[in-house]
Amino acid sequence: MTRATRRGFLQTAALAGWGTWTWQHPHWTRGESPNEKLNVAIVGTGGRGRGNLNGVARTENIVALCDVDERRLGPAAEAHPHAKTYADYRKMLEQADIDAVQVNTPDHTHAAISIAAMELGKHVYCEKPLASSVGEARAMAQSAARNGVVTQMGNQLHALDSLRRIVEVLQADVLGPVQRVVTFCNKVLRHSGSQLPTDTPPVPDYLDWDLWLGPAPERPYHPNYHPGGWRVFWGLGSGNFADMACHILDAPYWGLGLRYPSTIEAEGPPADPHVAPQEMVVRYQFARANAEPLEVAWYDGRRSPPDYPVQGAELPGEGVLIDGQRGQLLFDFRNRSFRLLPEDVFADVTLPEPTLPRPTDHYHEWTEACKGRGETASDFDYGAAITETVLAGVVAYRAGQRLEWDGPAMQAKNCPEAEPLIHPPQREGWYPLG
Secondary structure (H helix, E strand, C coil): CCHHHHHHHHHHHHHCCCCCCCCCCCCCCCCCCCCCCCEEEEECCCCHHHHHHHHHHCCCEEEEEECCEHHHHHHHHHHCCCCEEECCHHHHCCCCCCCEEEECCCHHHHHHHHHHHHCCCCEEEEECCCCCCHHHHHHHHHHHHHHCCCEEEECHHHHCHHHHHHHHHHHCCCCCCEEEEEEEECCCCCCCCCCCCCCCCCCCCCECHHHHHCCCCCCCCCCCCCCCHHHHEECCECHHHHHHHHHHCHHHHHHCCCCCCCEEEEECCCCCCCECCCEEEEEEEEEECCEEEEEEEEEEECCCCCCCCCCCCCCCCEEEEEEECCCEEEEECCCCEEEEECHHHHCCCCCCCCCCCCCCCHHHHHHHHHCCCCCCCCCHHHHHHHHHHHHHHHHHHHHCCCEEEECCCCEECCCHHHHHHHCCCCCCCCCCCC
């Protein structure tokens, strides 16, 4: 599919008809509240997928397993012997008894798999970040809304009591007007800052490389990509920032009601056309009514935050510092805990009563919502918005200039050169209207 054709699909999907791709569950219709277990299909059974699979299998039926790597599919099939097994998710989706699909694959295949499932009326859980491009994330949100399915992005901390408590504190204005948000993650992913592999070893006999690539433009197999290393190669993943920001940015993004930034700028080593860097800084400006724009900054990998006054504590390796008029909130991501600083100022402050639901976990929130009991808090509307914000920061870094960002239109108003990064090219045959 050419870039123009791909972009046309992404921007008109909400209006497009999907022919005979209609579906209803044989036992109930959407919106009812069945008591039986969901029949869940899993796409991607290794790595992060193993944990996600186990999270759903505690309460639901696993009826299908799909993985392009036989070494990863085998152990999952042994653990779930009644599930049918597949290498190709398109074949898997022909299985009539599937109610819901969990997508645990590399970022570049999230949109194709999720959209195909949603257009068949199946509920979808998809790992973070929701997609590998801004345009794909938007298309996923449109498909979810059009089909009325239950969705959840896999930023699992979204369900934690500590994160929801931060959101409640921010929504109750405990800090007073928020003046600045600083986020940081000192993780450095394997192969970041390296070079694109040039040797072409043979594809292992246990791996279907064409299916692994899916909609991504063709490239030779290399073990640096699979398993795990794909995250730092543009077009497959989007580096450490995209890998971690949907977790670490989550609390301020949710708690402060952010949506689309108005400007984005990024800095770091000169952008390589193929590989993400070991360090990056991204600064967003979010417009606010009757106030100065809010700056949200990200410091990544080897680039530590500048000496920024923290009132009575030190910055952890990964976390969030929210600077308000009355004081600060410091979230230690690794310890999943937060503090209000300075402590003596907040010692006598009465915190707000909990207002948000406290689900058993992120998976249970999704499966219960699929059965008509409650809603998901990180659905594809929210998940696409935060993913688009993060990936727009990647676009700013790769484009090498400050972007004036039109979020609803998915456009860098001052940088037409960013367009191929917002809507990258895709291979033909991987989307229903491709």
